Amino acid sequence: MSHHNSTPCSAPNETASGLPPLSIAPARVIRGVRAIEQAGDEIARLGRRPLLVGGDRSLSLVVDRLAPIWQQQPLTWAQATYNPDCSEATLARLKQAVADHQADLIVATGGGKSLDAAKLLAYGCGLPVVTIPSSAATCAAWTALSNIYSDDGAFLYDVGLAKCPDLLVLDYTLIATAPQRTLVAGIGDALAKWYEASVSSGRSEQTLIVAAVQQARVLRDLLLQKSVAALERPGEAVWREVVDATVLLAGAIGGLGGAQCRTVAAHAVHNGLTHLSAAHGTLHGEKVAYGILVQLRLEETICGNQLASAARQQLIEFYAAIGLPSTLADLGLENITLGELHHAAQVACDPKSDIHRLPFAVVPEQLMAAMVSTNAPPENRRGGIDSISRDLGDAAGDDSGDVCSSDSQDRSDLS
Ligand SMILES: [Zn+2]
DSSP states (O other), rough: OOOOOOOOSOOOOOOOGGGOOOSSSOEEEEEEEOOGOHHHHHHHHHOOEEEEEEEEHHHHHHHHHHHHHHTTEEOOOOOOOEEEEESSHHHHHHHHEEEEEEEEEEEEESSSSSHHHHHHHHHHOOEEEEEEEESSSOSTTOSEEEEOTTTSOEEEEEESSSSSSSSEEHHEEEEESSOHHHHHHHHHHHHHHHHHHHHTTTOOOOOHHHHHHHHHHHHHHHHHHHHHHHHHTTTSSHHHHHIIIIIIHHHHHHHHGGGGGOOOOHHHHHHHTTSSSSGGGSOOHHHHHHHHHHHHHHHHHHHOOOEEEEEEEHHHHHHHHOOOOOOOTTTTOOOOOOHHHHHHHHHTTTSGGGGSSSSSSOOOOHHHHHTTTTTOOOOOOGGGEEEEEEEETOOOOOOOOOGGGGGOOOOSSOO
């Protein structure tokens, strides 16, 4: 990777004295077909009175799988749901459930929000936590981060946790029971690592952040190359590799990059959309995938960034092949009012939003324009763009001809 731009990274914390602590990875990862059945001793090492936290679907699936472990060890367990959302009210209720059961361990199952709720619960109670993802929709089973929503599902804020889970049990048998759509969403969420990390941290000179950004590129390439095959062959080797990519590698990148390697516009757009009730039928990763296109569209329309334009066209083709949404209509939002669109854009442009990690200023009106034009034909397309390979699997390119003023990012979206 060539760092031809030596301007210091915009990250405010890049002083040796103020480096934030890292929570890189779970202490242990057990994975495999029927991995739950192999995890009994590891779970029992962490506590004797587990509280199992999950959603209705995930709980019904894992309770039968865990029952022999509870019996064998033996462990005294109770269960609680995270309904209606990963919210402050839910957390208060779950804390009461911990007290009622005198739990000394949290075991969490679910696709994202349930894991976030359980991790934050464990952190708040000072208890160890085991995560058992029931789908590959997010990397929440890995990370030391929880997103908090309102009871109605509107994103409010995120909380950094002191550590990653004590144990992650990646059971392919369980994940294979989840709707295919959850893996598609996980692919969208994982893709964002590259498009966001390369913008927020692409010019960092810090070794671990350089490594995180490069791994985000590797992750994107793996997903572009293997996702179609994985979705055609659920449960098979290529499918397991893509599950590992979305649940494990995406989490590892977040861990390695740490608090300095932040999300940018794609997640900010997601956060804004969660404030529209009409958007609640779609999954986190679906909104984030659409948000990547919005981010690229901003780079294209505000900076005239032709690589962003080409990357957007490439992703639109990829999204169509695997079933990710490219437009508001694809998200079921074709009938939202101008006022709703403006509200979502305002939330996304909140002063504290990560959207302001873009190397240029964005106001809600510009964001709205980008949100309604994610599938527009490339703007002002000329020059060498056509000659650059747009093959989805071609990972050769490394140099950026990026033209976004002096803030050009050292990254290629075409590789
Ligand atoms: Zn995400």
